[in-house]
Amino acid sequence: MFLFLHFKSRFKVIIVNLLFSTILITFPSSGNELKNVEQQLKAANSLRSSDPKKFNSILNKLIKVKSLSNKQKNDLDYLLAYQVAYSGNFKEAIPLFEKIINSNANIDLKFRANSSIINISAISQDWRQGFVHLNKAIQMMPKVKNSLIKQDSLIITSFFYYGLGQYTLGYKYAQQVKENTKNKRNLCAANYLMIKAKFYLKTLQKNDLEIQDSIELCKMVKEQIYVHDILFYLANLHLNNNDVLLAITLLKNNIGHLEKTKFTPLIAQYNSLLAKAYFLNKEFSKAKQYANTSLLKTEGIGNTAEIILAYSLLYKIALHNNDHQQALTHYIKYAEADKAHLEGEKAKHLAFQLAEHKELEQKNQIALLNKKNSLLTAEQALIKANAENNRFIMIILIMTLSVLILWGVRLLRAHKRIKELAEYDALTGIYNRGHFTQVANNAITYCQSAEQSLSLIMFDLDHFKNINDSYGHACGDWALKKVAEVCKKIGRQNDIFARLGGEEFCILLTSCDSKAAQLRAEACRQAIAEIITTDSGFEFSLTASFGVTEAKISGFELEQLLADADSATYTSKHAGRNKVSLFQPKTTIEQTAALDNSQNIF
Known part of the structure; x- marks a missing residue:
């Protein structure tokens, strides 16, 4: 029954594509070694999402470089934290990002680390932690001068609100990025987010031109995760329109390319959606195969939509095969996953309501302070009026004095000029x-x-x-x-x-x-x-x-x-x-x- 991709695995995409924008690291001046290290860092940064295998290989070499400064160490730690987050080990990644935030790293690096925790909080459904770091991001943003980093923060905020089911609010942040960026990578991310919001708000049509345009743009910047995510939504639209074979063809043609990225959450989603498509097409053996594959891919991730869908399909397939014992086993797991999922939904809505309540409370406090300020302003009106009068008198006196001084200076200059004309020969500068x-x-x-x-x-x-x-x-x-x-x-x-x-x-x-x-x-x-x-x-x-x-x-x-x-x-x-x-x-x-x-x- 559940056709849409659950937000949890979706938010991992941001870790791959957005948080880790170009990092410039300065290494010690040591001849050929310096040049080689800089080249490897540049290569690792450019390959971080397009070729994870090469990225990991380069990082394994970089960690062996010695005599790094504190700044260089912080930058390398950030890349290593990215590596851990990309692998899906979020519990280990969060302390690494916290360490960077509390270090002597520059504000840009701290801001990125904080944004990473916001995104991981959404993935792990720790919404309170997410709002804490979201407030930190708001406080840090004025100090951040790099416009691309700020755009990345807006994209992360959009993802965060998507996780809470606030697609209209998230859409506004994505739209801000699209209207203000010239960076093609960020434009790809903004387009993807807007397509995602339209999908969940049920305003996206499979023939919309923006789908193909966004796919082409994301292919150009080699953001394969976004490309396959958009294709996933398109396959869902095909299923919604009962075009089962179109959905199967689309997913089958792209799952091989997706598997090369080794991005487990999205691979699990493709498998669960293929299982559903084959189930609707009454190819139960294939549906069972892809459902089991999806469950294997989601191990350790939590109670995601893919798990719920997979157990639901396996339950129905077992019933169809008259395997009631297996059906009961799958149904129990389905019910447990669905219950956990509903509890998670309640938790995130509660977190959002608490955040709204806190914001309303802050507004009320501000309003109360404004009233108090108004009373204080009224009480001090007479004093202020007297001060203004005194100030006005001082200004008049200063202006009068300034005019007199200016007039005196001009008079002195005129006198000096007249004296020069009267005493000196204009041509030679000696006495006349x-x-x-x-x-x-x-x-x-x-x-x-x-x-x-x-x-x-x-x-x-x-x-x-x-x-x-x-x-x-x-x-x-x-x-x-x-x-x-x-x-x-x-x-x-x-x-x-x-x-x-x-x-x-x-x-x-x-x-x-x-x-x-x-x-x-x-x-x-x-x-x-x-x-x-x-x-x-x-x-x-x-x-x-x-x-x-x-x-x-x-x-x-x-x-x-x-x-x-x-x-x-x-x-x-x-x-x-x-x-x-x-x-x-x-x-x-x-x-x-x-x-x-x-x-x-x-």
């Missing part, structure tokens, strides 16, 4: 004539009162007009900036350096006599003459004519100092340019000339 006059007069007054020497150098670039006319004003501007740059490097920090206008420059030297000033002027002259002009885009000669005077000669008046230095500059130009000349007063020149004439008399 106006600011030079002010600073120079202050320096002259100080040197005069302190009876310190003071000198002034003036220089003019030679043939600068030709440079502008021949190479353009941009080139001329480059020359002016370069001259200011090289001369500034030579000077002292307290020297007063200015551009008086055009190509004319001036340097006021405090605490400096004419000899030192001449040396300084000569250094500047050489630096200018050595300027390489290729950076301007043109090659040309750049020189300057210098005039030098000092306060002892010209006095402590700026205008007179400038006039005398300018006169000395013209002396340099008349002498052939690119020279340094010291200002000579007319009286000194006349005396020198008279002395020369008197010497000529003799």
